[in-house]
Amino acid sequence: MKAQVFRGVNQLSYEEVPMPDLASDEVLVQVRVVGLCQSDIKKIRYPLYEPPRIFGHETAGVIAAVGSQVQNWQVGQRVVVMHHIPCMRCAYCLNENFSMCDVYKNVTTTAGFAPSGGGFAEYVKVPGHIVQNGGLIPIPDDVTFEQASFVEPTNCCLKAVRKAQVAPGQTVLVTGAGPIGLMFIMLVKYFGAKAIATDLLPSRLEKAKSVGAEAAFDARDPDLAAKIHAMTGGVGVDTTLLAVPSDKAFFQALDCTRKGGKILFFAEFPDEVEIPINPNILYRREIDLMGSYSSSYRVQALAADIVFNKRIDVDALVSDRYLLKDLAAAVDRATSPTPETLKILIYPEGEG
Structure with a gap:
């Protein structure tokens, strides 16, 4: 499959990578759209992480394969992928500081190499912990993949609004x-x-x-x-x-x-x-x-409700659409925006 691999600061390589192998409790999702987040841009433009990695985390797509022990999820279902789910047991989680949880930070979706979100690829693998604990959200029929990709950033903003x-x-x-x-x-x-x-x-x-x-x-x-x-x-x-x-x-x-x-x-x-x-x-x-940093599991259902029932107009936020192969150009646009530049969405080949 094709993916944008981070090979170093400001070095993205559009290349062929192996399809992720699925464990019995994991799910493979075909990426249909992924939002370009400011945190992705920082990871690409600054020496924060050792390469190689595949970033991208505001992901919506279609289930392409399920492990043998996976229940309640079927091939063909349209889903939002949440790339972090807390353990719900540690001291941070018990105080609802979910983004401080070690499991939240270290167990994430991947398209290969060190797990780093993986949305900038044609397929992304969802670990069993995330599959089993609410990290896949079904997309209603009347909601587009573009709209659904806003569930994760809506969660992050909603967490801040609630905290304040x-x-x-x-x-x-x-x-x-x-x-x-x-x-x-x-x-x-x-x-x-x-x-x-x-x-x-x-x-x-x-x-x-x-x-x-x-x-x-x-x-x-x-x-x-x-x-x-x-x-x-x-x-x-x-x-x-x-x-x-x-x-x-x-x-x-x-x-x-x-x-x-x-x-x-x-x-x-x-x-x-x-x-x-x-x-x-x-x-x-x-x-x-x-x-307020990152998302909160506590507001995940509300974030999905707000997006899916169009309680805010996420379509009004989209300004640019790029194919996955042109991710470097999308990052350049985000870092040197025109007056019209707002949210940038990324699509695998043929989806833009």
């Missing part, structure tokens, strides 16, 4: 109106709160308003904090969701978030970035700082 306790009537600042920021806006609105967006691109500000933002401002606006305070009765937003790795965005969040409010880090910053802060700002204003 976004509630009806609140106002939420979303910094960055890329694919993740736009999804945050949709989810904030779905949960009955109001979203205000910031970005540097006018096209993304317009897109933010089109998907439900109450207002959208240029992040460079010197009057940003004053405008947001004017919209919130002089108080500030209840919560800020940082969807861009920007220290400037963080300090804007401090200026725009009300006393007793929350600031949630969602975007991953470069490791060398350090943000100086006077702790008395947090102490005197009772600001909660929090982070």
Whole structure:
């Protein structure tokens, strides 16, 4: 089968690799579409992992083979593949910190080499632990593979929204109106709160308003904090969701978030970035700082419901479609986006 093999930093090789061998409890899925995630791009462009590997994890496809002991799954079923499932028994899982679980981190789907997601291939193997514990989600007949591929990123955003306790009537600042920021806006609105967006691109500000933002401002606006305070009765937003790795965005969040409010880090910053802060700002204003990384098993069913029942418009997030053989070009587009670039989807040969 064909796959895009990571051979080193910025080195993707479109090559023939062996079809994964199935154990008795495993499932083989033919990939029909896989989303290109920012985490995939970081793994390709920075020396984070030893090659060779096959990345890609926002996968939707069709079951192509099942192991002899697999029950309740049949060849031909359309499925979303979740690449991580926690053990549900360790100290992290018992405290619902599922993404910290060793099983969650180390047992994942694969198309060969060190298991690394495997979605950038024609076929991906799903380990028995994931098969048996909710890592395959049936796709309803009226849902496209493209739409279904959004279940995993929706889960990640939903986890953050839940962690920040976004509630009806609140106002939420979303910094960055890329694919993740736009999804945050949709989810904030779905949960009955109001979203205000910031970005540097006018096209993304317009897109933010089109998907439900109450207002959208240029992040460079010197009057940003004053405008947001004017919209919130002089108080500030209840919560800020940082969807861009920007220290400037963080300090804007401090200026725009009300006393007793929350600031949630969602975007991953470069490791060398350090943000100086006077702790008395947090102490005197009772600001909660929090982070949200990856997905949560607890919200998996809700994420699927939101996507499958079209409670948010994931189709509005898609801007580009590339064949698997052109993955390097897709990564280049994502790292040097046009004003119209949002979510990029990848298809095996012949599917784009």
